[in-house]
Amino acid sequence: MSATRYTYLGPEGTFTEAALRTLPEAATRELVPMVSVPAALDAVRNGEAAAALVPIENSVEGGVTATLDELASGEPLMIYREVVLPIAFALLVRPGTKLSEIKTVTGHPVAQPQVRNWLRAHLPEAVWESAASNADGARLVQEGRFDAAFAGEFAAATYGLEPLVTEIHDAENAETRFVLVGRPARPAAPTGADKTSVVLWLGDDHPGALLELLQEFAVRGVNLMLIQSRPTGAGIGNYCFAVDAEGHIADRRVGEALMGLKRICPKVRFLGSYPRAGVSAEDVRALRRGTSDAEFTAASDWLARVQDGRA
Numbered sequence: 001m002s003a004t005r006y007t008y009l010g011p012e013g014t015f016t017e018a019a020l021r022t023l024p025e026a027a028t029r030e031l032v033p034m035v036s037v038p039a040a041l042d043a044v045r046n047g048e049a050a051a052a053l054v055p056i057e058n059s060v061e062g063g064v065t066a067t068l069d070e071l072a073s074g075e076p077l078m079i080y081r082e083v084v085l086p087i088a089f090a091l092l093v094r095p096g097t098k099l100s101e102i103k104t105v106t107g108h109p110v111a112q113p114q115v116r117n118w119l120r121a122h123l124p125e126a127v128w129e130s131a132a133s134n135a136d137g138a139r140l141v142q143e144g145r146f147d148a149a150f151a152g153e154f155a156a157a158t159y160g161l162e163p164l165v166t167e168i169h170d171a172e173n174a175e176t177r178f179v180l181v182g183r184p185a186r187p188a189a190p191t192g193a194d195k196t197s198v199v200l201w202l203g204d205d206h207p208g209a210l211l212e213l214l215q216e217f218a219v220r221g222v223n224l225m226l227i228q229s230r231p232t233g234a235g236i237g238n239y240c241f242a243v244d245a246e247g248h249i250a251d252r253r254v255g256e257a258l259m260g261l262k263r264i265c266p267k268v269r270f271l272g273s274y275p276r277a278g279v280s281a282e283d284v285r286a287l288r289r290g291t292s293d294a295e296f297t298a299a300s301d302w303l304a305r306v307q308d309g310r311a
């Protein structure tokens with residue numbers, strides 16, 4: 001295993017690479033671009049890389065399904081940390097290309113919904129075809145396979161292109177969340193502003209089955225930040241749920257919620273507890289009464305005393 005190698009969704013010039021370079025440790029790692037999210041994660045699974053940075057959620061398009069599905073199946077992996085990056089696209093073209101000459105455009109599938117209105121207004125006749133990533137789209141424009149690509153402005157130089165239009169984003173403040181994924185290990189200590197990711201499978205189909213899962217969090221005052229259903233592949237109507245909950249597995253309320261889920265779900269996959277990007281302990285909302293570690297401990301001490309006849 002190379003402890004110094006990090007893979008990422010490449011090629012060079014993706015938003016994923018820009019996100020990876022915001023991590024302090026990136027300066028001392030060998031950063032290796034991979035052709036796809038599965039390829040980046042497989043390098044971790046087979047020991048060629050210590051970790052991989054991959055996109056998982058966009059504020060306009062929602063979950064990045066390739067990442068969610070990879071984390072839900074196969075050899076278990078764990079999220080070590082997250083990075084959130086503001087996203088604005090540039091329309092990259094070969095030097096000299098005019099807007100009126102653009103007949104074909106490309107980009108990552110997650111990019112398209114973020115620029116749909118702009119395309120409708122400025123290039124209504126252009127044909128869209130998806131690329132493996134935004135930077136890969138830029139590479140295809142360089143090769144002459146498309147007239148223009150939506151990518152980060154910073155990708156232009158790498159592929160000998162020029163940004164014809166910049167700051168393209170249908171939604172103000174669009175962001176993509178990326179996760180640094182490694183092999184399962186002991187989660188880093190709680191910071192007071194943490195997130196816990198799990199994948200949950202429903203048992204037998206019955207009214208309220210999903211509600212029962214959610215109640216495990218609700219009764220312990222655990223706030224949910226994401227719930228995304230994904231088909232299990234076992235037939236229509238078979239879904240698992242990727243859930244992000246506020247807090248750390250070392251927090252009693254989170255640990256007890258996961259124990260409750262373990263008792264009622266046929267399968268629970270823990271994906272990690274890690275610090276929330278851009279949030280510090282002071283920003284975290286106050287806990288609901290009765291859900292702090294001290295209150296959980298006091299309650300279990302009380303139960304032990306009652307069981308002992310000492311209450």
Ligand SMILES: O=C(O)C(=O)C[C@]1(C(=O)O)C=C[C@@H](O)C=C1
Binds near residue numbers: 016111
């Ligand atoms: O990293 C890139 O540039 C990508 O192509 C991936 C990705 C994504 O999947 O979310 C990253 C950010 C943008 O929102 C669109 C695409």
